[in-house]
Amino acid sequence: MDEGNGMTGEWAAHCVAARPIDVEVKQECLRLFRQGMGYHRAAKSLGLKPYTVRDWLRRFKRLDDSWATTDGWGHWRRAEARDLVKYQHEFESNPECRLPHDAGDRSGCDTKGGVVGGEGQAARDAEQDSALPPFSAAGAWSAILAGGCRKKKEIEAVENLVAQGYDRKSACIAAGISRATYYRAKKISPKAESDAELVELMCRIENDRHVSQTYGVDRLTAEINRQLQIIDEATSAKILGNSARVNRKRTHRLMKLYGVHSRLRRRRHPDNYYKGIGEMLKVNKAPNILHREFKSARPMLKMATDVTYIPCSDSKFLYLSTLLDLFNKEVVSYTMSTVNSVEFAIRMIRLLPPELLKNALLHSDQGNLYWSNAWVALCDELAIVRSMSRRGNCWDNSLCEGFFSHMKSDLGLCKCDYRHLLPERTIRAMIDDYIPWYNEGRIQKSLSYMSPVEYKKAFASALS
Numbered sequence: 001m002d003e004g005n006g007m008t009g010e011w012a013a014h015c016v017a018a019r020p021i022d023v024e025v026k027q028e029c030l031r032l033f034r035q036g037m038g039y040h041r042a043a044k045s046l047g048l049k050p051y052t053v054r055d056w057l058r059r060f061k062r063l064d065d066s067w068a069t070t071d072g073w074g075h076w077r078r079a080e081a082r083d084l085v086k087y088q089h090e091f092e093s094n095p096e097c098r099l100p101h102d103a104g105d106r107s108g109c110d111t112k113g114g115v116v117g118g119e120g121q122a123a124r125d126a127e128q129d130s131a132l133p134p135f136s137a138a139g140a141w142s143a144i145l146a147g148g149c150r151k152k153k154e155i156e157a158v159e160n161l162v163a164q165g166y167d168r169k170s171a172c173i174a175a176g177i178s179r180a181t182y183y184r185a186k187k188i189s190p191k192a193e194s195d196a197e198l199v200e201l202m203c204r205i206e207n208d209r210h211v212s213q214t215y216g217v218d219r220l221t222a223e224i225n226r227q228l229q230i231i232d233e234a235t236s237a238k239i240l241g242n243s244a245r246v247n248r249k250r251t252h253r254l255m256k257l258y259g260v261h262s263r264l265r266r267r268r269h270p271d272n273y274y275k276g277i278g279e280m281l282k283v284n285k286a287p288n289i290l291h292r293e294f295k296s297a298r299p300m301l302k303m304a305t306d307v308t309y310i311p312c313s314d315s316k317f318l319y320l321s322t323l324l325d326l327f328n329k330e331v332v333s334y335t336m337s338t339v340n341s342v343e344f345a346i347r348m349i350r351l352l353p354p355e356l357l358k359n360a361l362l363h364s365d366q367g368n369l370y371w372s373n374a375w376v377a378l379c380d381e382l383a384i385v386r387s388m389s390r391r392g393n394c395w396d397n398s399l400c401e402g403f404f405s406h407m408k409s410d411l412g413l414c415k416c417d418y419r420h421l422l423p424e425r426t427i428r429a430m431i432d433d434y435i436p437w438y439n440e441g442r443i444q445k446s447l448s449y450m451s452p453v454e455y456k457k458a459f460a461s462a463l464s
Helices: 010-016 023-034 039-046 050-061 078-093 118-131 138-146 152-163 168-175 179-186 190-206 217-227 233-240 248-258 273-284 342-350 373-381 394-411 424-440 452-463
Strands: 302-311 317-325 330-337 361-364 385-388
Touching (some): 023 050, 039 050, 138 190, 138 248, 152 168, 152 179, 168 179, 190 233, 190 248, 273 373, 302 342, 302 394, 317 342, 317 394, 317 424, 330 342, 330 424, 330 452, 342 373, 361 394, 373 385, 394 424, 424 452
Parallel strands (some): 302 361, 361 385
Antiparallel strands (some): 302 317, 317 330
């Protein structure tokens, strides 16, 4: 198995068994990509898998030579790598063959921050228009000639005979159809003409230099209905017919039929990110051992952890990770951070003596922090038994959720007061002051109207 492509498991075996991609096909796909065609359309036109094309096109744009040595299926191409890398460097050195990195910049400002206008703006618009092949409504208008007739082959035969010099009567007799059938087929269908007008409007919207083929079906439908209110009444009536507006399903049907697609933004995640995440979740997922048995016989036997976020005025969010002892609902450890990473959750565990956590049951939800490799390694190191809630079921970890709710309500940090945001430093000080008071002074009905620390002391004195 090739370790350089980032694939493992059954997916890697499938990739190794797949066919390689020829050098000529790669160069043709790069030519289409240079013209502004997305990887979905380029892959479809060449009969390739779209995500395969996406992966090595990304490596090509990063000037990574691995696009030439691997083709996305796990096949090494050392014999052809030299020619492909040479093609790449010639491609990058030629200013006329650059990939359209700047084609998507529609800000209307130059590098100095000024507004571009006059001849410079016109030249830029022409360059951008040439970078993206425009959509055409020619296919929709050619569909009008068919007229909805079922005998399309006979109609085509008549047209060929007429082009060769036959009159229509003789051509219809030779094709085996009547002249009435031929003229009925040549009659323009109102539905086909309405669809052709709509496709032409769709192409005009998508080819606009500001839209630049980025509108999907929802935004395109909304823009069509907005344009129909300002264009001439004849065209609007022809497109709408007896309807009040253009339906989303009609727009979607015509987009698929005549190849009007939006250019998708590229993902931020690296190649095969989601496949690796899925395999990690399968391996590191823990069963639900707690099963909502929130009562514990002694301290530090069962614990629960979770992360909540609090909006701040000077930063995006402040994340709070807490560790609750289910015996007396005491917060035994907590950490705060402005980044929701596994490091600050691990730091919360490291604050406690390791001997207290040995053979303890630690329950959490299925957040990515708790099935990461670092968290699993920490639990194995400290001999902690992991337990996880069911997916999308907050009641399995209701004690942590309840604590966060009480804390935000007591401190005035609930959602109804989010319009009055506080600085991060103030919120940190409030939490540092609240949690010790919660442990030592906040009485609870379930603890016989004692605080968590008082309840634990009463339990210890009863044992002695």
